[in-house]
Amino acid sequence: MNNFTFYSPTYFAFGKETENQAGQYVRQFGGSKVLLHYGGGSVIRSGLLDRVKKSLDNAQIPFVELGGVKPNPRSGLVYEGIDLCRKENVDFILAVGGGSTIDSAKAIAAGTVYDGDFWDFYSGKPIEKALPVGTILTIAAAGSEGSPDSVITKEEGMLKRGASGNAIRPKFSILNPELTQTLPAYQTAAGITDIMAHLYERYLTNTKEVEVTDRLIEALLLTMVHEGPRVIADPDNYEARANIMWAGMMAHNNSCGVGRSQDWNSHNIEHELSALYDCAHGAGLAITMPAVFSYVMDHDVMRFAKVAVRVWGCQMDFDHPEVTAKAGIEAFKTFLKAIGMPLTFAEIGAKEEDIPKLVDTLCNGNGGNGSISGFVTLNEDDCTKIYKMML
Amino acid sequence: MNNFTFYSPTYFAFGKETENQAGQYVRQFGGSKVLLHYGGGSVIRSGLLDRVKKSLDNAQIPFVELGGVKPNPRSGLVYEGIDLCRKENVDFILAVGGGSTIDSAKAIAAGTVYDGDFWDFYSGKPIEKALPVGTILTIAAAGSEGSPDSVITKEEGMLKRGASGNAIRPKFSILNPELTQTLPAYQTAAGITDIMAHLYERYLTNTKEVEVTDRLIEALLLTMVHEGPRVIADPDNYEARANIMWAGMMAHNNSCGVGRSQDWNSHNIEHELSALYDCAHGAGLAITMPAVFSYVMDHDVMRFAKVAVRVWGCQMDFDHPEVTAKAGIEAFKTFLKAIGMPLTFAEIGAKEEDIPKLVDTLCNGNGGNGSISGFVTLNEDDCTKIYKMML
DSSP states (O other): OOOEEEEEEEEEEESTTGGGGHHHHHHHTTOSSEEEEEOSHHHHHTSHHHHHHHHHHHTTOOEEEEOOOOSSOBHHHHHHHHHHHHHTTOOEEEEEESHHHHHHHHHHHHHHTOSSOGGGGGGTOOOOOOOOEEEEEOSSSSOGGGOSEEEEEETTTTEEEEEEOGGGSOSEEEEOGGGGTTSOHHHHHHHHHHHHHHHHHHHSOOOSOOHHHHHHHHHHHHHHHHHHHHHHHOTTOHHHHHHHHHHHHHTTSSTTTTTSOOOOHHHHHHHHHHHHHOOOHHHHHHHHHHHHHHHHGGGGHHHHHHHHHHTTOOOOOSSOHHHHHHHHHHHHHHHHHHTTOOOSGGGGTOOGGGHHHHHHHHHHGGGOOSEEOSSSOEEHHHHHHHHHHTO | OOOEEEEEEEEEEESTTGGGGHHHHHHHTTOSSEEEEEOSHHHHHTSHHHHHHHHHHHTTOOEEEEOOOOSSOBHHHHHHHHHHHHHTTOOEEEEEESHHHHHHHHHHHHHHTOSSOGGGGGGTOOOOOOOOEEEEEOSSSSOGGGOSEEEEEETTTTEEEEEEOGGGSOSEEEEOGGGGTTSOHHHHHHHHHHHHHHHHHHHSOSOSOOHHHHHHHHHHHHHHHHHHHHHHHOTTOHHHHHHHHHHHHHTTSSTTTTTSOOOOHHHHHHHHHHHHHOOOHHHHHHHHHHHHHHHHGGGGHHHHHHHHHHTTOOOOOSSOHHHHHHHHHHHHHHHHHHTTOOOSGGGGTOOGGGHHHHHHHHHHGGGOOSEEOSSSOEEHHHHHHHHHHTO
16 A cells, blocks of 8 residues: 545535535634535526525625536636635635536635636646635535545636645535435436546556455445436435435545555546537546446456456456456446446547547647556557547 | 534544654644653554654654553543643643554543543533644554544543544544554454444444445455454555554544444443453454344344345345344354454453443443443343353
């Protein structure tokens, strides 16, 4: 096991009607004037935003609003948020939504107290301070509610890049599984896929003998295998929603990823897809992961055989472990299809002729030098082959 | 799943030689004068205490010392620590040792800033403030390095009682698996047993459909089943030590216990044993758990069958699930014996004639009303039978 540090100080309030405590938590964590940040549509229609406003009113906390966050959140709205926070002397950002809204809120939080361009943080500069952020989560997926991470897309060039820092970890996150019950099935499934991707990215490691984190990752994958089809079949199943929601946080606060190298090549390869085609991140991952796994499987057949046996219930072929390893990848594809996820380029409107551009941005954009590194280092030729496997 | 809150803000530094960063972390978390609290013997002999002192010196942090913590830590030393902290204007407590030392440090931390008797906290008063505590862990067992809990024994009447509060959560905990390599095998095994007890106490729930936390608990139990015998056979196995150490923290910071009722009857029944006979807490648990599990098994046979299949690798007897459930308890006993733990009263010097006294203190001491509650409510008659099963 590698040396590591682990720090996850976010306060989680989980369960029914917990969004009504938003005002109380903002006050507890030092907020006196709030930017209420959200997307649109469902948060308003469902009455959630009104309940949150009422909670802030009850706690006598004034707020300004900035809606309009889109999936794959954009830099333009971040700049707008930064201006608004400065003008209004906001000292706390409350995100109401999914990973996109939370990531946008984190970017605004860091940018507001920084003299330069907030994009510096998404180009490698460490985030050292930020306004405090709280979240009210409406989709179990990104894990941003308990992570130090944020991913933003810059309109100019459609560059999708990440930043990270303890300063942008949420001070509190309110997780009410009821809020996810009205999600369209496709979004629920994309969220499930994103959670499983966070687990697989950590599972694919070159660090030896990390039984505890292997087992924890498998536990969360098994939870998704059990609960995913249940929630797709029965969207109102609170218990299934609750299990998925806690698994989503645990999958990404890194308690199951410490002390080991991690992959993240599937995420990097997918980011180019959702940046260019604006598909749901989870849907892009559903297409990407099986291709990547098949391509890199030979690097460590026994690791893929292990997840096949322990998570997918495959019988171990002791004479031909590669058969078991492949069966695990096939089982994952079958699962993804069953919950309604796409498996091919065409299903998200991606085009074969874009592959050279995708590969170039992936391997050379933002200071890259012709390859991406992770479980296996992949050069432009590798990435081209992987994108072609998704056709 | 029940509504819950989860908060685990401790900063963990894990890995080789991390104890040399102690001074830097004390400073980072606001300490300017330290009480260095420890047991004795091995911490001094191994040179650990000297390394920690050097680290404090390097960070220019003055300290006073209080050694002498014993297993099942006593109130007498806590009073002494409180007096010393007040006299010396200590503002940070650094515990170097195992659960006993950390629990003693937590009690001193709460007592120093409280006008009344610190024992009030161990009689039910909530802990609202305390001096900050840091830890350098030397045995994977109690989980106190990442928990808000402390257990102290009051000499008068040998009452062993717990207190809890976020104020006594360690600000940082340094976990170096190397420090556990010199432990006698018996203490290593007792630690493994304690960790497994923290998992079983959470596994035995009356809350339905908590798949995510069931799976996480099973993951950590499976880790112990894999690593326990490895570390007993090969005490210098760093990887096994590291997996056990992280599992020990995760087993008790409650990330795998949220949203569900928990048991803790085995702990309560055991506490009377270690209070009266001063046995290792883990050893007492090895004797207690199989008896408790066998006694309460009929309350939820399928839960015991589940852990038997998923953790102990038993084949499910679909016609007679109780056979599988029993096989899981037997497998646990076999495991405990294999790592060198006792299974009977005689092995820890406990006596049948003491049972009435044990039961009376358990069920009626400290304000009890003739029973203890958990997975199953147990009255004096139940507890008498359970203690007799340990003979």
